[in-house]
Amino acid sequence: MSNPYKEIFQVPGAKGFAAAGFFARLPFAMAPIGIIAMLSQTRGEYWLAGAVSATFALTNALVSPQISRLVDRLGQRAVVAPATLVSVIAFAILIIAARQGWPAWTLFVAAFLSAVMPSMPAMVRARWTEIFRGRPELNTAFAFESAADELVYIAGASLSVGLAVSLFPEAGMVVSTASLALGTIAFLLQRSTEPKVRVSGSEGRQRSAIWLRPVQIITAALIFVGATFATAEVSAVAITKELGQPEAASIVIGVYAIGSFLVGLAIGALNLSMPLQRQLLIAVTVLALTALPLLVAGSSVALLASAVFLSGVAISPTFITAFGLIERRVPESMLTEGVTWVMTGIGIGMALGAFVSGLVVDSFGPTNGFWVSVAASLITVLIVALGQTILGGERLPSDEAPVTQAAE
Incomplete structure (x- = not known):
């Protein structure tokens, strides 16, 4: 009996963008709990840690569909690259602000700006769809991605807290930010599997x-x-x-x-x-x-x-x-x-x-x-x-x- 998962990864480029996408999506699990672990230790105030984390999570929930809408119109590389750059810089500022004891408002501003982080699970699924559109293999690819999401939630939150507790308060956020930057770069460098931009007849409206x-x-x-x-x-x-x-x-x-x-x-x-x-x-x-x-x-x-x-x-x-x-x-x-x-x-x-x-x-x-x-x-x-x-x-x-x- 053939292995359907082996078959979907025989497509050229599939292993590369799937692996890169896995690391690029780690911040979805690591960042919210990482912010709490970092600020609860550096500031000693759980309400502040929770509020900053909520600012990031809720803003990302509202902004990421708009980022993805631009991706559909302009392409992944044209939108994901600048959005990720802004997010990485904002995360870096948040880490520095926490470590240096900057005013609380700087934490909220940094969390707000970091929320332009693109939805990497959506980007990866778009690539699978481009490859297997209308074919039964797409169901297998989506199953793999759902399993990958589960692994991210299992490992990401635990890793973020574990690093912050065992090394230093900002460790989880440092690893999360590095994963976002390096994973996204590796993902975008793979042009052969990037979905084509499909312009609708009502483009602009x-x-x-x-x-x-x-x-x-x-x-x-x-x-x-x-x-x-x-x-x-x-x-x-x-x-x-x-x-x-x-x-x-x-x-x-x-x-x-x-x-x-x-x-x-x-x-x-x-x-x-x-x-x-x-x-x-x-x-x-x-x-x-x-x-x-x-x-x-x-x-x-x-x-x-x-x-x-x-x-x-x-x-x-x-x-x-x-x-x-x-x-x-x-x-x-x-x-x-x-x-x-x-x-x-x-x-x-x-x-x-x-x-x-x-x-x-x-x-x-x-x-x-x-x-x-x-x-x-x-x-x-x-x-x-x-x-x-x-x-x-x-x-x-x-x-x-x-x-x-x-x-x-």
Whole structure:
């Protein structure tokens, strides 16, 4: 039996841009927690550390789709290179400001400017789409990327905190910034796999991809999927602390991502004939069902880890099918922006899920935090179920994409 992952990497240039993209996306996991680890040690104020980190995360969530929209119109190298340069310089200023004790406002300005960091997961997926557009291998490529995202979240956050604690406060951010700079340079030097710029008939008047109904439905669904992901992390930390084993939190969170990672790889090796919108509905339904055991898993670390592992099995299949639908339903001239909106939805959901579950844990106890996961996953099922007809439609041609009225 042939190995589908081996086959996709036989394409010239695939190994290079995939490896470079992996390192270039590490800051997505390392930077937010790295900022907190750095500033909590150098300034001793957790509220300031959290506020600066939130400034970066929320600004990036709003700005990255606009960066990707420019990429669709001008090309990856023309936009990603200057945006990354600004981000790297701003991260460097943030590191220096933290170390030298500069005024707090400089931290916020640096965090704000560093948020122009491009969405590298979207750039990598755009290259896979350029190679395998309309072919079953694209599903395998998206599965690999979802697995890579899981590895980034597993390793990135732990690496960032570990470096800051064991070496010096800024160590995690230094490595994160270096990964962004070197990984992006290596990625952009590979011109042979760079997607072609596809100019639509309404160029100059074309509106954002978020106005497309499929993008709205999938982004809304992934907001609540992201909320379930963040809730599991917050609740795991709270429950293990209550059980007197706070060090077990990292193990439980790792098990959650490993479950998603393994199932994602397995799904990517299959060539399913079922329509993608049906696959997405099944995946989010499994997500909702596997969230239920979490409600009774707070009595021991072993039981918690088992329940969390089970609840993670549907995460990667959900991401894989969601990105596959974006590729099929969004005009080619808007693909990178469409993928980035979905990534933004995940990030917003994680931020909201962490906030809401934190309030629930503080008010009603650690085990009740998982009610947020149950509620969020049920809402996801409802959104995807109601959107089946739209998600199952045909791709909207570029010249029929939403446009603004031309100036008279």
